[in-house]
Amino acid sequence: MNRSDMLDRLEDKNYKWDFIIIGGGATGLGVAIESASRGYKTLLLEQSDFAKGTSGRSTKLVHGGVRYLQQGNISLVLEALKERGILKRNAPHLVHDLPFIVPNYDWWEGPFYGIGLKLYDVLAGKEGFGSSKILSKEETLKHLPTLETEGLRGGVIYYDGQFDDARLSINMAETAYEQGATLLNYMKVTSLIKDDEMINGVETIDLETNKKYSLSAKVVINATGVFTDSIRKMDDPNVNNIIVSGQGVHIVLDKSFIPGDTAIMVPHTDDGRVIFAIPWHNKVLVGTTDTEVDEFLLEPKPFEE
Ligand SMILES: Cc1cc2nc3c(=O)[nH]c(=O)nc-3n(C[C@H](O)[C@H](O)[C@H](O)COP(=O)(O)OP(=O)(O)OC[C@H]3O[C@@H](n4cnc5c(N)ncnc54)[C@H](O)[C@@H]3O)c2cc1C
Structure with a gap:
């Protein structure tokens, strides 16, 4: 070019x-x-x-849309899983499988996320990146030794894709x-x-x-x-906006924060977000926040907090 x-x-x-x-x-x-x-x-x-x-500023996930599954949007999950498979076939140098664990601290989380992620496997069919599984506390800590152990009951491991956006x-x-x-x-x-x-x-x-x-x-x-x-x-200068202005921030932490090759997925934070902590170029990428802003900038800046 x-x-x-x-x-x-x-x-x-x-x-x-x-x-x-x-x-x-x-x-x-x-x-x-x-x-x-x-x-x-x-x-x-x-x-x-x-x-x-x-x-160029995404969380670097080629996901089949686990969060849409939670919202019950099956057709979108099916479409995203199909595209995930196509992307891996077309760009194997940029897309690879990544194991994720949803750590469980409440009794219902193991069966709830275990069943949900089995459904994710089934929907992926032959495009699946690996089979999900419910893990004991010991198995979870083997993958994620730095997790908070107090109250930890176990986890659910599942597989999705990571890419270089x-x-x-x-x-x-x-x-x-x-x-x-x-x-x-x-x-x-x-x-x-x-x-x-x-x-x-x-x-x-x-x-x-x-x-x-x-x-x-x-x-x-x-x-x-x-x-x-x-x-x-x-x-038309008078047209109403269709995009809501928001901004998401990732932070990059030292690799020692999550020493292995397994990512963490927190499906629901107190303020309704999904959070990922992902191995990325020998660091850990954590995000995102979701904050309303007044306008979009080409070079957005993270807030102090
Ligand atoms: C925080 C965050 C995390 C995300 N994580 C993921 C993820 O892990 N996986 C995933 O699949 N998706 C993720 N997404 C969604 C994904 O990043 C977007 O869906 C995707 O980047 C949208 O691409 P786009 O081409 O529509 O927009 P953009 O990438 O924003 O491209 C629009 C382009 O238009 C250009 N432009 C604007 N005005 C003009 C003009 N007047 N003249 C010429 N050019 C102009 C801009 O410079 C810009 O480059 C994430 C999104 C956010 C915000």
């Missing part, structure tokens, strides 16, 4: 793209692969680095390019071009040179994640 070659492709003012995709995160890059591989003339514009948004995005950008897409980062979309109320292009600026471009397309796709409303407002 060469940026100046890609920029040259924008010089023809009469050129009409089939798709212009705004946003170079997992969604936009996925759309670019789908569209370019079907032979459509595809342009993707990202204002910063690829995966600069949530796609930013690298996956870069590989997706390369795949879209191989399929014929044009992808440019540091290109910010500043407004939408309309003809008779129909959006048929975008105005964009190259943030490296400040050069502006007016580009035409049959279809413009808004794949800007948490920034979705800012693009919608370019179309």
Whole structure:
């Protein structure tokens, strides 16, 4: 991929793209692969680095959606489990199995999570990453020797996937390019071009040179994640927001916090969150929080607390 070659492709003012995709995160890059591989003339514009948004800041889990199981959303779990299997087949260098333990401190947690996670195994079918099992207190501590032992009754072990989110995005950008897409980062979309109320292009600026471009397309796709409303407002400034502003923080702890290769899943915190503590590059990644914020920033900062 060469940026100046890609920029040259924008010089023809009469050129009409089939798709212009705004946003170079997992969604936009996925759309670019789908569209370019079907032979459509595809342009993707990202204002910063690829995966600069949530796609490079996730908890790094390719999960089948354990939390959706808790909410009873079986069809979403089935879809996510299928996608998890496809992702592992397509990108085995970036996706691998990871054992998780749900530690049990109440008598009902063993049978409750034991049955729930067996259902998760059944739904995964042949796409399963490993069989879940109820563990004794001793077995749980063998995997997680630093767990709080007071009141610990045992745990339930199950298997899910871990991946490198930013690298996956870069590989997706390369795949879209191989399929014929044009992808440019540091290109910010500043407004939408309309003809008779129909959006048929975008105005964009190259943030490296400040050069502006007016580009035409049959279809413009808004794949800007948490920034979705800012693009919608370019179309209609009075439109109501559809994204609620919130922010999640991960903390990175020393490996000694969880010395083994098993992750911890806490399915329900006092304030209704799911928390994971996951081995990651010889450290431990813990998260996330979930706090309302006034606005989305491209470079969010964790709160002191
Ligand atoms: C804390 C947290 C943890 C998560 N953990 C997981 C997990 O473990 N596993 C999982 O599968 N999912 C996880 N998710 C969800 C996952 O990260 C998101 O679903 C996914 O990243 C959304 O991708 P996206 O492409 O829609 O958005 P983004 O990745 O945010 O991409 C949108 C892009 O649009 C660009 N953009 C915005 N405005 C413009 C403009 N005007 N011009 C050009 N470009 C623009 C932005 O720079 C950005 O790069 C997590 C999410 C959060 C917040």
